[in-house]
Amino acid sequence: MNIYLADKAGFCFGVKRAVQEALKVKIKYDKRIFTLGPLIHNNDVVEHLKKNDIYPIELDELYTLKAEDVIIIRSHGVPLSTKIILEEKGLIVVDATCPFVSNIQHIVKKHYELSYTIIIVGDRLHPEVIGINGWCGDNAIITKDGTGLENIGSRVCVVAQTTEKQVNWEKVLSVIIKNCKEFIGFNTICKATSERQICARELSKKVDMMVVIGGKNSSNTTKLYEICSENCKNTIHVENSNEIPNELIYDNIKSIGVTAGASTPDWIIKEAILKMDDEKNFEINEQLEFMKNNDTQIAVGQVIKGEVISVNEKEAFLNIGYKVDGILPKNEVTKDENENLNDLIKPGEEVEVKVIKRRSDDGYVVLSKIELQREKAYDEINKSKENNSTINIKIRDVSNAGLVGSYKGVRVFIPASHVELYHSSNLQEYLGKELTVNIIEYSEYNNKTRIVASRRELLKSEKNKAEEITWAALEKDTTVQGEVKRLTDFGAFVEINGVDGLLHVSEISWGRINKPGDVLKVGDVIKVSILDIDKEKKKLSLSMKKLIENPWNNIDLKYPVGNIVMGKVVRFANFGAFVELEPGVDGLVHISQICNVRINKPENALKIGEVVKAKILDVDKEQKKIGLSIREVDEV
Numbered sequence: 001m002n003i004y005l006a007d008k009a010g011f012c013f014g015v016k017r018a019v020q021e022a023l024k025v026k027i028k029y030d031k032r033i034f035t036l037g038p039l040i041h042n043n044d045v046v047e048h049l050k051k052n053d054i055y056p057i058e059l060d061e062l063y064t065l066k067a068e069d070v071i072i073i074r075s076h077g078v079p080l081s082t083k084i085i086l087e088e089k090g091l092i093v094v095d096a097t098c099p100f101v102s103n104i105q106h107i108v109k110k111h112y113e114l115s116y117t118i119i120i121v122g123d124r125l126h127p128e129v130i131g132i133n134g135w136c137g138d139n140a141i142i143t144k145d146g147t148g149l150e151n152i153g154s155r156v157c158v159v160a161q162t163t164e165k166q167v168n169w170e171k172v173l174s175v176i177i178k179n180c181k182e183f184i185g186f187n188t189i190c191k192a193t194s195e196r197q198i199c200a201r202e203l204s205k206k207v208d209m210m211v212v213i214g215g216k217n218s219s220n221t222t223k224l225y226e227i228c229s230e231n232c233k234n235t236i237h238v239e240n241s242n243e244i245p246n247e248l249i250y251d252n253i254k255s256i257g258v259t260a261g262a263s264t265p266d267w268i269i270k271e272a273i274l275k276m277d278d279e280k281n282f283e284i285n286e287q288l289e290f291m292k293n294n295d296t297q298i299a300v301g302q303v304i305k306g307e308v309i310s311v312n313e314k315e316a317f318l319n320i321g322y323k324v325d326g327i328l329p330k331n332e333v334t335k336d337e338n339e340n341l342n343d344l345i346k347p348g349e350e351v352e353v354k355v356i357k358r359r360s361d362d363g364y365v366v367l368s369k370i371e372l373q374r375e376k377a378y379d380e381i382n383k384s385k386e387n388n389s390t391i392n393i394k395i396r397d398v399s400n401a402g403l404v405g406s407y408k409g410v411r412v413f414i415p416a417s418h419v420e421l422y423h424s425s426n427l428q429e430y431l432g433k434e435l436t437v438n439i440i441e442y443s444e445y446n447n448k449t450r451i452v453a454s455r456r457e458l459l460k461s462e463k464n465k466a467e468e469i470t471w472a473a474l475e476k477d478t479t480v481q482g483e484v485k486r487l488t489d490f491g492a493f494v495e496i497n498g499v500d501g502l503l504h505v506s507e508i509s510w511g512r513i514n515k516p517g518d519v520l521k522v523g524d525v526i527k528v529s530i531l532d533i534d535k536e537k538k539k540l541s542l543s544m545k546k547l548i549e550n551p552w553n554n555i556d557l558k559y560p561v562g563n564i565v566m567g568k569v570v571r572f573a574n575f576g577a578f579v580e581l582e583p584g585v586d587g588l589v590h591i592s593q594i595c596n597v598r599i600n601k602p603e604n605a606l607k608i609g610e611v612v613k614a615k616i617l618d619v620d621k622e623q624k625k626i627g628l629s630i631r632e633v634d635e636v
């Protein structure tokens with residue numbers, strides 16, 4: 001069995017424009033929106049609009065509307081008086097009257113004002129005809145076949161309902177010609193209608209069966225049905241694919257023709273054809289090709305763009321160019337419950353989304369921005385690993401094993417040993433922080449992706465860079481500031497802008513120090529002089545005592561011979577005791593100068609740490625020697 005679609009079928013310009021206008025209004029106004037009567041004669045489209053919160057309302061229900069509600073005038077148009085009522089009520093009026101119908105209204109108004117009798121060829125109960133008649137004070141003579149035209153006056157202006165049959169127009173004209181002296185005629189039958197009628201007529205002559213698709217109350221669809229029935233006795237009129245009988249294949253039916261009224265959207269035609277065509281035997285004509293090109297197929301996982309129609313607290317609705325709209329729930333936009341969806345997405349905005357369900361319980365295509373971001377994030381992470389570039393992650397969780405971070409919603413793990421270059425005992429301090437990391441593992445198995453990151457390489461290279469800069473800046477005999485990082489028996493390691501230098505114990509003070517820990521502790525910030533530097537071997541020797549004046553410089557002035565000084569016994573030798581006069585300046589009290597009696601060793605008379613008075617016997621600045629006598633003080 002072959003299926004043929006009429007060359008011209010479905011949505012006409014005026015209807016398409018009205019539907020688009022209604023959806024645009026939805027974006028433009030954050031208000032209640034109504035259409036004065038069903039926007040077009042197609043229940044599926046009316047239901048689609050209802051899902052977008054655009055509801056039909058009848059003229060006698062206007063009292064339920066408030067000022068500033070939006071009302072859309074449908075493509076059929078309305079009488080002038082109705083337009084005035086809407087405006088006086090303070091409503092926002094959006095006129096989606098088809099321009100062809102508006103043209104008729106203005107012709108009628110103008111000629112009525114010029115005292116012509118107005119004749120409309122059409123159906124007196126059709127809303128378009130009622131509307132046109134309203135532009136000449138409801139004084140038009142309405143006829144379909146020329147009856148009722150006996151007393152029409154001498155000057156007549158005649159127009160036609162846009163969906164009227166050509167044959168009726170000609171019939172009425174032939175009567176008018178006979179009955180009046182002067183007439184002016186405007187054949188306002190819409191080309192869209194006549195084109196559909198011509199195509200339907202031609203097709204219905206060639207096929208065994210005709211299927212006319214469109215609203216049961218659509219006059220142009222009804223006319224198509226009448227035309228097709230004249231040529232093909234097996235003609236049926238259905239609103240959509242559900243009404244097509246399941247058993248279409250009779251022995252004598254080899255071909256089916258399809259046409260559709262001007263209010264029938266492409267997707268309803270397509271569904272109907274697909275339902276009838278079990279062997280994909282339909283002929284691709286211009287019309288079908290157009291529909292095919294404009295038809296959007298939706299599959300889970302597909303990335304599509306959509307225009308935001310409306311946004312509320314919980315979800316946004318998107319026009320995705322499909323037969324049903326898309327719904328974008330808030331939790332598919334952000335995981336932050338405190339965020340307001342209205343701040344994140346605005347009506348009219350175009351957004352890229354991923355399809356995660358073809359049909360929700362309410363019939364919408366379910367969309368996600370988060371899934372799309374996550375997919376992009378995986379891609380970026382993978383590329384980052386390949387290129388050895390860095391990414392920034394926010395730390396969301398901490399465990400003994402390490403840190404768990406998030407990159408645009410994707411989990412990234414940093415082992416504890418990769419957080420710092422040294423062991424970090426307090427990982428909690430990283431919680432909530434943003435860290436720059438390298439990806440060191442990206443693996444997938446069992447539908448799971450494992451992503452491991454590290455800071456080590458990054459920190460190492462940062463350290464190296466800082467060290468390079470420091471080595472370049474350091475100069476011998478300059479004073480720098482550093483932090484004591486480690487203490488040993490032979491000295492302290494001091495870090496200067498990332499570079500470690502050795503402060504030998506002998507360079508800490510002019511005085512005698514047993515071990516560095518006696519005067520320094522880890523964390524002390526000290527000033528040091530660079531004693532020596534080897535930039536090649538990266539060796540740095542530091543001195544603290546160089547920054548203090550050598551106590552032997554003016555020793556003879558500070559300690560004149562014959563004077564009495566106080567000092568502390570610091571060590572013993574067989575030949576005497578050393579007494580510290582100040583850090584770095586020790587004097588010797590020979591054993592014979594300790595007391596008036598003979599002693600075998602100094603410790604028989606003195607104790608380490610004991611403070612004693614002594615007389616300066618001699619000072620040798622060159623040899624850094626001072627002779628002292630305790631005995632002579634006692635004798636004084």
Ligand code: SF4
Nearest residue numbers: 012014098100162190
């Ligand atoms: S059939 Fe013609 S006049 Fe009627 S809405 Fe469509 S384009 Fe306008």
